Amino acid sequence: MAEQHAIAPHEVGRLARAVLESVGSVVVGKRDALELVLAGILAGGHVLLEDLPGLGKTLTARTFAQALGLDFRRLQFTPDLLPADVTGSFLYDQSKGDFAFRAGPVFTNLLLADEINRTPPKTQSALLEAMQEKQVSVEGVTYRLDPPFHVLATANPIEYEGTYPLPEAQLDRFLIRVSFGYPEQEEEWEVLRRRMARRQEDAHLSPVVDAPTLVAMQTALEAVAVEDSIGRYIVQLTAATREHASVLVGASPRGSLALLLLGRARAAMAGRDFVVPEDIKEVAVPALAHRITLRPEMWLRRVDPSFVVNEVLGSVPAPASGALPTYAGGFPGGDRA
Structure with missing residues (x-):
């Protein structure tokens, strides 16, 4: 394609729907989960x-x-x-008499890290720098x-x-966590029919x-504008996870940032070129649940972190304000009623 110019938010919506229609022609059902995956990519996250399995x-x-x-590696x-x-890693090149860097699979646009929790933490941590800093350091060279x-x-x-729990620091690097669940019987039959x-x-x-x-x-x-009341709502949701009685460690400020980025993507x-409270509510569980560490007694009772996020959503009042964000003084259109 030719060099890309600026794209308006409504054009993002059109292209996103086209991508989802294409993916949906192969992945049967699970439209909500697919939308969350695309929102995570559009928000620039992992x-x-x-x-x-399966x-x-x-x-x-x-x-x-x-x-x-995108260039893809698995x-x-x-x-x-x-x-x-x-x-x-660096390998010795006999023809040149020197060491040459051989790039690993992380040098791609989209890396599928399949069954990431089947490898020890040392190898899992090799991805941390790439995920956070968008760079790789090998033997002192970046x-x-x-x-x-x-x-x-x-x-x-x-x-x-044979699985290892992912370290909290690595879980926090993932912008969003998505689960598909089993398909309905009609969806499963559609998988067979398409095959x-x-x-x-x-x-x-x-x-x-x-x-x-x-x-x-x-x-x-x-x-995409985020008015002050929406921003404060995001902070209140994240702060409420830290104060919940079932939680040992609540969501970090990176959780608030995840809600902001995913809300803009939604x-x-x-x-739309502005965020509404429903955008935040739709992404709250997949954005925050994996950032919460429950108290040991809650784990024994099989309480899920998503239960905590849903309770927080029910207790924190959503804003109804239509004011412009304070940082958006240059936005056209004057005040919103």
Whole structure:
């Protein structure tokens, strides 16, 4: 494609719907979950797909890479995977008589970290710098990762044999955590029907956008206004998770930032250039639940962190103000009633 110019938020919504329609032609049902995954990508973050095996997590990552026109690498995390297998390493080049850097699979646009919790913490931590700083350091040399860069990681429930719990610091790097759940019977039959009609195992999608267009869509989110009452609502929600009786460690300020970024993404996907409280409510559980550490007695009672977030949503009053944000003095249109 030609060099990309600025994209308006309503154009982001049109392109996002086209991407979702394309992905939905392969991944049956689960529209809400697919919208959350796309919101995480548009917000510039990384997505953790946590669910039972066989529910389409890997397929979702691959089809999003195809529909978004991104360079795609898949890395299977195993107990014997080393950090150098993720980042790359220096190898001796006999022809030149010197060491040359061989880039690892992290040098891509969309990295599928498959079954990320089956590898020890040392290798999991190799992704931390790439996810947070968009760079990789190998033997004192730093390499920048070309934008866009996103990690879509799949994880099996920690009760499964051979899994390691992800460190809290790494969980916090994921902007959003999404679960699919089992399909309805009609959806499952549709999976079989499409497989028979396709006459082959793999499904291939034509790109709807490309990498520069995705970057322009992400940049367009900066034009989505967030009024002060919405911003304070975000802070109140996150603060309430720290004060809940069942919580040992609540969501960090990075959780507030996640709500802000995902709320903007949801607004743009709906074709709006402003955030409403419903945008925040829709992303609160997938954005905050994985950032909460429950008290040990709550874990024994099998209380889920999402229960805490839902209680917080019910207790913190949503704003109804229509005032312009204080930082948006240059926004056209004057005051909103």
